Amino acid sequence: MSDQNLTPQTDTKIQVTASPLRCLTGAVISGGMGYAMYSLMIAIATNFATKPLHSINPLVIRISSAVRTLVVGVVALGSGIFGIVALGLLALGVQLLVQELSKQKSSEN
Structure with missing residues (x-):
């Protein structure tokens, strides 16, 4: 009558670490x-300008x-957001690479 879940659910969350390649x-x-x-x-702005x-x-x-x-502005906003995210991820990758290199140099000493 009542639907009981007979198999226990395991909520295992795998935490993925950031790497320079990612x-x-x-x-x-x-x-x-x-x-x-x-x-x-x-293309949208050109199309609007020609018609x-x-x-x-x-x-x-x-x-x-x-x-x-509004249409051109929304698409420009999306373009800008993707560009800022790309720059942020690139900066994060450089930061992680520098941290890995500094850890290797400190472990060698």
């Missing part, structure tokens, strides 16, 4: 996605201008 891989992926978003933003609005209604012009600005 950081570099993440930075490359994030940088690639940032570049793709940047290219998409340029002007055909209306004499000022309200339609204002709303469509606001929507176009």
Whole structure:
């Protein structure tokens, strides 16, 4: 009648440590996605610029201008975030590499 879980659930959390290779891989992926978003933003902005609005209604012009600005702005925000994440991961990878090298030098002495 009552659904009891007969097998005990084990919640084992494996903590993955950061390594310079993981950081570099993440930075490359994030940088690639940032570049793709940047290219998409340029394509959208160019598309909007080549197709002007055909209306004499000022309200339609204002709303469509606001929507176009918001679309380009959201894609630019995504591109910027991916770029900042890529730079942060790259800096973290360099920091971890320097820490590993300094540990090796101190263990040799």
